[in-house]
Amino acid sequence: MRQLAYAAVVCVMARAAGAAPLPETLDRLMALMPGTYDSAAQVAAEAARGVAEADRHERRHVIYARIAAPQVGEHVLYRQERRGGPEGEVVARSLAVFAPDPAAGGVRMWLRSIVDAPRFTDLHLKKELWSQVRFDPAYGGKCPFHWRAENGALRGTLAGDGCRIVANAGQAMAFEAAWTLTAEGLTIFDNTTDGEGKLLSGRADRVPTVYTRLAP
Numbered sequence: 211m212r213q214l215a216y217a218a219v220v221c222v223m224a225r226a227a228g229a230a231p232l233p234e235t236l237d238r239l240m241a242l243m244p245g246t247y248d249s250a251a252q253v254a255a256e257a258a259r260g261v262a263e264a265d266r267h268e269r270r271h272v273i274y275a276r277i278a279a280p281q282v283g284e285h286v287l288y289r290q291e292r293r294g295g296p297e298g299e300v301v302a303r304s305l306a307v308f309a310p311d312p313a314a315g316g317v318r319m320w321l322r323s324i325v326d327a328p329r330f331t332d333l334h335l336k337k338e339l340w341s342q343v344r345f346d347p348a349y350g351g352k353c354p355f356h357w358r359a360e361n362g363a364l365r366g367t368l369a370g371d372g373c374r375i376v377a378n379a380g381q382a383m384a385f386e387a388a389w390t391l392t393a394e395g396l397t398i399f400d401n402t403t404d405g406e407g408k409l410l411s412g413r414a415d416r417v418p419t420v421y422t423r424l425a426p
Contacts, residue, residue, distance in 0.1 A: 235359055236310055236317050239391070240276065240285055242364065243306075247272050247396050247421035250295070267419055271296045274306070275334030279343055282322075283307035288333045288343075289321070303327040305343065308357075316358040319366060323349040353385055364391040383410065388418070396421040 248271045256266040272291040279286045282305060291302035304321050311318040323346040324330055330343055345351070353373035357366040366389040373385040382405030390397040398419050401412030 233310070235357065235364070236285065236308060238359070239308060239317060239319075239357060239364060242393065243274050243287060243391055243396075244276050244426070245274060245423050246425045247274075248295070248424055249419050249421050251422045252420040265415075267413075267417070269294050269298075270301075270419060270421070271298060272302075272421060273334060277334060277337075277340045277343075279305070279340050281341065282343065282345060283309065285309065288330075290332070290334070300331055303330055303333070305345065311356065314356050314369065316356045318369070319355040319357055320351055321355070322346070322351060353387075355387070355389070362392075365389065366391070381405070386412075393423070395423045 248269070249267055250269050250271075253267055253269045257263075270291055270293060272289065274287045274289050277286055277288050285308040287306040287308075289302065289304045289306055290300060292298040293301045303324055305324060307320045307322065309318050325344045325346045327346075330336070330339060333339055333343060352375050354369050355366040356369045357364055359365075366387075368385060368387050375383055375385075377383050384403045384405070384407075385401070386403075387398070387400045389399075398421065399412075399416065400419075401416065402410045404410055
């Protein structure tokens with residue numbers, strides 16, 4: 211079944227020459243992104259190359275699952291990230307909401323924090339809570355991603371030339387991010403700096419995290 215699903219996606223991708231029509235790009239995102247991903251292979255490869263432990267990527271395990279939550283959007287994925295593996299500490303719970311963006315010729319994605327996030331741990335398994343999940347109005351929504359078909363993959367970058375905001379605490383922050391999605395996995399570069407260019411989160415070497423798909 212998994213191979214058939216991937217084959218269908220590949221056939222769709224093969225038909226796309228250049229920019230895919232918006233409905234097709236959105237359909238591909240919704241078909242391909244849901245799944246379970248882990249960066250263990252990247253961490254192991256770094257160790258095998260002799261990369262110092264302090265310089266290796268931290269292992270992350272992440273789930274993207276489609277949920278029905280019309281109160282926040284028509285096309286919604288729940289995202290949950292754990293540190294260290296599938297049994298590790300949950301370090302992120304959020305919603306990814308997608309919508310066509312005809313003006314930009316692609317698909318917009320908003321990553322939004324959740325109100326009372328711990329209550330919604332493993333939301334993908336708790337259908338009775340889907341109608342209750344809400345955005346946290348204090349965080350997120352200012353830096354949408356723009357997704358498009360590119361060289362046989364799907365690529366998402368922050369709309370415009372990165373994203374600069376003033377946080378609730380008054381601190382200036384600048385975000386850079388680029389995601390690449392294929393049938394094999396997901397690659398994420400995500401750096402945040404302050405108003406003077408000091409790295410707040412992410413990696414100074416700018417090497418992205420490589421997540422291998424474990425399950426659709």
